[in-house]
Amino acid sequence: MRDGSPPAGAGEYRALSRLISRIENHPGAAASIIADLWSRTGRARRVGLTGAPGVGKSTLADQLITAARDGGLTVAVIAVDPSSPFSGGAILGDRVRMVRHSGDPGVYIRSMAARAHLGGLAAATRDVAYVLEAFAFDLILVETVGVGQSELEIMRLADTVVVVTAPGFGDAVQTLKAGILEIADVLVVNKADRPGAKETVMQLREMRRLVPHHDAWDVPVVETTASTGAGVADVWEAIRRHGEHLRTSGELEARRGRRAEREVLALVEAALASRVRATVHDRGEPAELLARAKRHEADPHSTAKAILERLIPPEGR
């Protein structure tokens, strides 16, 4: 399976799509699906690709898929849409370019639909990544649009994070604000044939110097013109080198360990939060405590403390 041959026949792709739909539509279904296929996970390479709309991210993704296929790898793409129902259409339209790979059985592309709750989208994406690993894809490319908190959370799924900017977007600064520079392993300045590209590269290098990477990895700043393919090989090489760094430095294990810890804690906290919500809406005493706070008869801190005490009895703490 790890030799670039299609990981599955058409029938297996249908099974894969069904599993993903179940995870998307029934959050409760994920636990048993993931438990069942757990032994087959953990071998894929996960690359995240993010950047503001308009920087040419989809075109670069398309080129990276081609590079991966030329290198003999099978590829699964998770294209994560932002939550707004308005922007979905335009972005999907933009992604139509990737459809040129849709005839290739070694490429599987899945768009994660906009969901009401952003935490839900990140959780679903996390589970879908494991499913794709179990279906033996060599490379999982997670693509998000924008640089908000939810995109940051989704990018943490990746072993290698590629952040794309372009000259004239003021993106370098925007990017910084959302804290994404701190998690970037490869920085790409796309549309490098445009005026201002050199300045953007210099600006990113300078910022990079001010925000050292969390492990001993010198984050490359790569120039591309994805529309012509110029520089794409350099991005692919930077991703490959970062993968090598992860393995030889022990950072891959460390990073995956941190990821597993974040996932476990997020699941425990989500389960507790939903229990809290059920408790305050269903049961007598916590519900009455909350009602008093809603009438401004008690302050939020005292109310929270009282609910907490009823939720977890002292001996349970």
Added chain:
Amino acid sequence: MRDGSPPAGAGEYRALSRLISRIENHPGAAASIIADLWSRTGRARRVGLTGAPGVGKSTLADQLITAARDGGLTVAVIAVDPSSPFSGGAILGDRVRMVRHSGDPGVYIRSMAARAHLGGLAAATRDVAYVLEAFAFDLILVETVGVGQSELEIMRLADTVVVVTAPGFGDAVQTLKAGILEIADVLVVNKADRPGAKETVMQLREMRRLVPHHDAWDVPVVETTASTGAGVADVWEAIRRHGEHLRTSGELEARRGRRAEREVLALVEAALASRVRATVHDRGEPAELLARAKRHEADPHSTAKAILERLIPPEGR
């Protein structure tokens, strides 16, 4: 105190600043501070003001402070900075304009410092708003920069949310993406003397039509040129009218009730989350379960379930 006269002498301002610093620096201190002054809260008008950097938000804030003072109201401003250590300087510089009110004892301006954890910033801002209410300010103006999830959360503190855009920013679309249009009560197109202003107004009106306001309030789109003061009176009037709508429709009670519920649940969930973190790092069995997940020997869902069962014994559920 509700007559526009300074709410306090210089000594009381020092006490106020000390309380706010304690809340910022010692998250555990907030509970007793808020409980102590709770009976004095709930009477101020809370207005949120948000928009992308560069739309002229600070200039508008400055003009609104003047309008409020002319109307005989005392004003407290919470200027919330984004989390990045890099952008802080520039934004504070921009806000220096508001300093012209600093000689006025009826105006108190507080910048909330960047904090490591965004949830922490929203929580601190929430508590500071109550402290300012207790110090009897008539109007509390909460200003945030940008339109990310954290800003959305902070805007939920307000009774009335004013979202500022400007022509040529592509902001109308950016704004939509972050979901802020859904919570806007007043939309302002600033720099209305620039080309494209009419198009931005029309675009916002069209979007507004597609995303109906959650209660029966027809969201006004107001044009301003804050640098000259043109249109500021219309924004002030829109804020006043929305306040009237809130009171007469019963939506003020409803909105404050929802806010209290969100605050209580957030506090309960934060307390549970910190208990989870302490448990998995300190205790034997949950820590060992987490360690297995970190070594990829168990999947996150099964691990979370097992930790949850040890954290809350069945009889405690």
